[in-house]
Amino acid sequence: MASIRAVYLTGKRFMGVGIATEGWPKGMYDGLGIILSVFLVVMVTAISDYKQALQFRDLDKEKKKIYIQVIRDGRTQEVSIYDLVIGDVVQLSTGDIVPADGIYIIGYSLVIDESSLSGESEPVNIDNQKPFLLSGTKVQDGSGKMLVTAVGMKTEWGKLMETLNEGGEDETPLQVKLNGVATIIGKIGVAFAVLTFLVLTVRFLVEKALLKEFTHWSSHDAFTLLDYFAIAVTIIVVAVPEGLPLAVTLSLAFAMKKLMYDKALVRHLAACETMGSASCICTDKTGTLTTNHMVVDKIWICGKAKAINNNSSEDILGSEISKSVLSILLQVIFQNTGCEISKLEDGRMKILGTPTEKALLEFGFLLGGDLDSHRKAFQILKVKPFNSVRKKMSVLVALPEGGLWATCKGASEIVLTMCDKVIDDSGKAANLSEEQTRNISDVINGFASEALRTLCLAFKDLDDNSEQSDIPDFGYTLVAIIGIKDPLRPGVKDAVRICLEAGITVRMVTGDNINTAKAIAKECGILTENGLAIEAPDFRRKTAEEMRGIIPYIQVMARSSPADKHTLVTNLRNMFGEVVAVTGDGTNDAPALHEADIGLAMGKSGTEVARENADVIIMDDNFTTIVNVAKRGRAVYRNIQKFVQFQLTVNVVALVINFVSACISGSAPLTAVQLLWVNMIMDTLGALALATEPPVDELMKRPPVGRGESFITRAMWRNIFGQSIYQLVVLAILNFDGKRLLGLSGSDATKTVNTLIFNSFVFCQVFNEINSRDIEKINVFQGIFSSKIFVAVIVSTVTFQVIIVEFLGTFASTVPLSWQLWLLSVLIGAVSVPVAVVVKCIPVHRRAAEHHDGYDALSTGPELT
Numbered sequence: 071m072a073s074i075r076a077v078y079l080t081g082k083r084f085m086g087v088g089i090a091t092e093g094w095p096k097g098m099y100d101g102l103g104i105i106l107s108v109f110l111v112v113m114v115t116a117i118s119d120y121k122q123a124l125q126f127r128d129l130d131k132e133k134k135k136i137y138i139q140v141i142r143d144g145r146t147q148e149v150s151i152y153d154l155v156i157g158d159v160v161q162l163s164t165g166d167i168v169p170a171d172g173i174y175i176i177g178y179s180l181v182i183d184e185s186s187l188s189g190e191s192e193p194v195n196i197d198n199q200k201p202f203l204l205s206g207t208k209v210q211d212g213s214g215k216m217l218v219t220a221v222g223m224k225t226e227w228g229k230l231m232e233t234l235n236e237g238g239e240d241e242t243p244l245q246v247k248l249n250g251v252a253t254i255i256g257k258i259g260v261a262f263a264v265l266t267f268l269v270l271t272v273r274f275l276v277e278k279a280l281l282k283e284f285t286h287w288s289s290h291d292a293f294t295l296l297d298y299f300a301i302a303v304t305i306i307v308v309a310v311p312e313g314l315p316l317a318v319t320l321s322l323a324f325a326m327k328k329l330m331y332d333k334a335l336v337r338h339l340a341a342c343e344t345m346g347s348a349s350c351i352c353t354d355k356t357g358t359l360t361t362n363h364m365v366v367d368k369i370w371i372c373g374k375a376k377a378i379n380n381n382s383s384e385d386i387l388g389s390e391i392s393k394s395v396l397s398i399l400l401q402v403i404f405q406n407t408g409c410e411i412s413k414l415e416d417g418r419m420k421i422l423g424t425p426t427e428k429a430l431l432e433f434g435f436l437l438g439g440d441l442d443s444h445r446k447a448f449q450i451l452k453v454k455p456f457n458s459v460r461k462k463m464s465v466l467v468a469l470p471e472g473g474l475w476a477t478c479k480g481a482s483e484i485v486l487t488m489c490d491k492v493i494d495d496s497g498k499a500a501n502l503s504e505e506q507t508r509n510i511s512d513v514i515n516g517f518a519s520e521a522l523r524t525l526c527l528a529f530k531d532l533d534d535n536s537e538q539s540d541i542p543d544f545g546y547t548l549v550a551i552i553g554i555k556d557p558l559r560p561g562v563k564d565a566v567r568i569c570l571e572a573g574i575t576v577r578m579v580t581g582d583n584i585n586t587a588k589a590i591a592k593e594c595g596i597l598t599e600n601g602l603a604i605e606a607p608d609f610r611r612k613t614a615e616e617m618r619g620i621i622p623y624i625q626v627m628a629r630s631s632p633a634d635k636h637t638l639v640t641n642l643r644n645m646f647g648e649v650v651a652v653t654g655d656g657t658n659d660a661p662a663l664h665e666a667d668i669g670l671a672m673g674k675s676g677t678e679v680a681r682e683n684a685d686v687i688i689m690d691d692n693f694t695t696i697v698n699v700a701k702r703g704r705a706v707y708r709n710i711q712k713f714v715q716f717q718l719t720v721n722v723v724a725l726v727i728n729f730v731s732a733c734i735s736g737s738a739p740l741t742a743v744q745l746l747w748v749n750m751i752m753d754t755l756g757a758l759a760l761a762t763e764p765p766v767d768e769l770m771k772r773p774p775v776g777r778g779e780s781f782i783t784r785a786m787w788r789n790i791f792g793q794s795i796y797q798l799v800v801l802a803i804l805n806f807d808g809k810r811l812l813g814l815s816g817s818d819a820t821k822t823v824n825t826l827i828f829n830s831f832v833f834c835q836v837f838n839e840i841n842s843r844d845i846e847k848i849n850v851f852q853g854i855f856s857s858k859i860f861v862a863v864i865v866s867t868v869t870f871q872v873i874i875v876e877f878l879g880t881f882a883s884t885v886p887l888s889w890q891l892w893l894l895s896v897l898i899g900a901v902s903v904p905v906a907v908v909v910k911c912i913p914v915h916r917r918a919a920e921h922h923d924g925y926d927a928l929s930t931g932p933e934l935t
Contacts, residue, residue, distance in 0.1 A: 177214020178453035259309020346703025368553035394497030518585035705765035792909030833899025
């Protein structure tokens with residue numbers, strides 16, 4: 071903006087000197103033209119910035135759509151965290167961020183991480199003796215309910231935020247890279263400007279000396295020198311690529327806005343461009359690749375396996391189990407659940423909880439059970455909620471007739487090791503033999519091989535009537551093995567295929583059984599013939615050297631914890647230089663999300679901690695949306711490359727034609743006002759047109775951009791120099807021999823030629839803007855009407871050019887042109903299109919692309935586990 075301010079001040083000086091020397095109103099035309107040009111540049115930039123601010127305001131509103139479960143008006147409902155009021159009862163579970171200050175009412179093993187407020191790393195146990203909960207702290211473990219006592223800026227977190235100064239947003243890596251390019255171009259522009267001014271001044275002084283007028287100076291001489299200075303300043307304005315930051319911001323903001331409609335909320339600007347360079351995606355399975363709407367598909371109970379018809383309300387288990395066994399099964403299901411039942415305003419019931427919990431509860435209802443009757447008959451004494459470390463949920467209840475009863479459900483291989491008995495047909499507990507254990511393991515593997523998530527349900531009778539200090543971890547009786555089905559999302563197979571074609575490796579990192587993970591991975595195309603499926607415990611035991619040998623081939627990691635995901639991501643980045651995207655939904659996924667180049671949190675199933683540590687929130691938890699983010703990211707990078715190619719071409723031509731003309735003829739064919747108009751075409755309108763081009767499918771058929779790859783490619787340099795040479799040759803011919811070739815004479819001949827040069831130069835940029843729509847493809851008109859902004863910019867540019875030449879000649883130093891000269895200008899510009907075609911046919915040697923661990927390398931990988 072400093073250069074624009076300098077031109078503005080020069081315009082004011084022009085007006086003062088011009089009026090003094092040439093009178094009113096003729097003397098003010100040049101200066102007023104400069105000021106009007108600056109006003110147009112500033113207004114267009116301001117409008118663009120204002121629209122961008124509106125986009126970010128919309129995005130900010132979208133970020134605030136965070137809902138929590140509260141008890142209000144006697145019923146459970148979901149409300150926005152910004153609609154909380156004092157007196158609400160908030161339900162908290164592992165991974166949530168406490169939304170307000172409050173007092174603990176009831177809960178189970180509630181542990182709070184207060185490090186964000188106090189700085190103490192030790193978690194705090196919340197109970198009746200220490201009941202205070204503070205906004206902004208994190209639920210590390212357990213669950214509970216709290217009464218809201220303060221909200222908003224009245225909370226401790228709000229008071230802390232009042233003391234902090236808001237900081238600006240950091241520049242993205244691409245902006246940093248482009249700033250370096252802009253600095254170099256700016257220095258070259260300053261050098262050309264100084265040389266141009268010196269050459270023009272020296273010629274002027276030499277001419278005065280030859281005419282023996284060196285001692286006679288007039289106001290006209292001062293005006294001439296000031297004119298030279300204005301040309302030099304304007305060259306700097308044109309040379310300094312002020313449109314680069316605007317192009318980056320426009321492109322990123324446009325992509326963010328479009329991604330919001332595609333169910334992806336981008337929280338950081340850098341996420342768009344980084345995702346475009348992603349070479350690896352480590353994705354979850356449940357809810358991302360699958361629908362996350364689980365149903366019980368199979369059950370093993372009393373030694374028999376049976377498929378479940380979820381569309382039938384009849385006796386789905388038939389006569390295969392006794393009533394006593396069915397009663398025990400229902401008790402385990404209804405006592406050991408983390409779900410809540412909410413009654414909606416229309417009277418319907420809604421189950422709130424995780425997909426797995428909801429599937430089990432719905433299965434219990436399908437069996438004819440009643441949640442309220444089971445909960446009223448038993449008193450819950452202690453609960454150990456499910457988390458990624460325990461992989462099980464345990465509940466201790468007091469029986470109506472006395473005694474205690476413990477139930478457990480969770481990962482099959484974990485719960486099965488806790489069982490030494492199994493329920494028989496009569497509902498009695500029978501000893502579990504080694505052979506039976508092997509048979510049950512085969513059943514679990516059989517379910518898992520059919521892509522079913524398996525859970526074991528078990529219970530234990532406790533004779534001691536006194537409250538147990540802890541829930542036991544052994545001596546349970548196995549009740550059933552549940553196989554839960556979660557079908558693939560529509561479009562996942564195509565999305566994975568697109569990733570492979572784009573050179574992006576997809577790795578499934580899941581907590582499921584390895585057979586389940588392999589089945590799903592094969593179904594959606596992640597696991598290939600020579601890929602490696604490994605269990606996290608095996609991965610953990612590998613040395614650093616062994617990891618280096620197997621990580622490139624890992625496509626599935628089963629039974630993984632968040633720590634395993636973090637290790638995998640760290641090694642992919644540090645050992646292999648990968649640009650890694652990671653999906654996560656749990657609290658413990660936060661380290662991996664933070665470590666990754668781009669963290670993708672699930673909007674539906676993700677905890678608040680995961681969302682806060684992510685760069686992008688996938689609102690529909692869909693893998694296809696992740697691919698759309700990558701596609702948009704690549705479009706951002708490509709669009710900015712197009713704009714840089716276009717801008718550098720204009721820079722080269724404008725600088726060289728004015729400098730050479732000044733050196734040879736002593737005058738510049740393009741005036742300050744004309745150069746300022748070109749600057750607006752090049753910076754603001756060019757950025758608006760090229761930076762908002764929609765993505766094309768071809769973007770996902772090329773490898774990702776490597777970390778160290780140069781931003782300006784050899785193909786771009788080829789196009790820049792090829793187009794510049796054509797424009798310079800044509801404009802030079804018009805400048806030095808235009809009068810003779812066109813047969814012009816008279817007092818307006820020079821002004822007519824200069825107007826033709828200006829008009830031809832602008833139309834060359836109009837058509838070169840079309841050429842820049844694709845750096846390598848010859849057919850640049852394909853899909854041109856799909857970008858309404860691009861078409862509007864081209865039409866606006868041509869319209870304004872006609873107005874400037876035909877009606878604003880007084881300010882722009884132009885004269886109206888005949889229709890023949892208008893046609894000639896358009897033809898000169900249009901020829902730049904076939905010139906660009908010829909230039910693009912010149913082969914360029916590509917830089918050796920870095921090979922990431924793509925699937926081509928898997929042909930020699932280790933055998934499939």
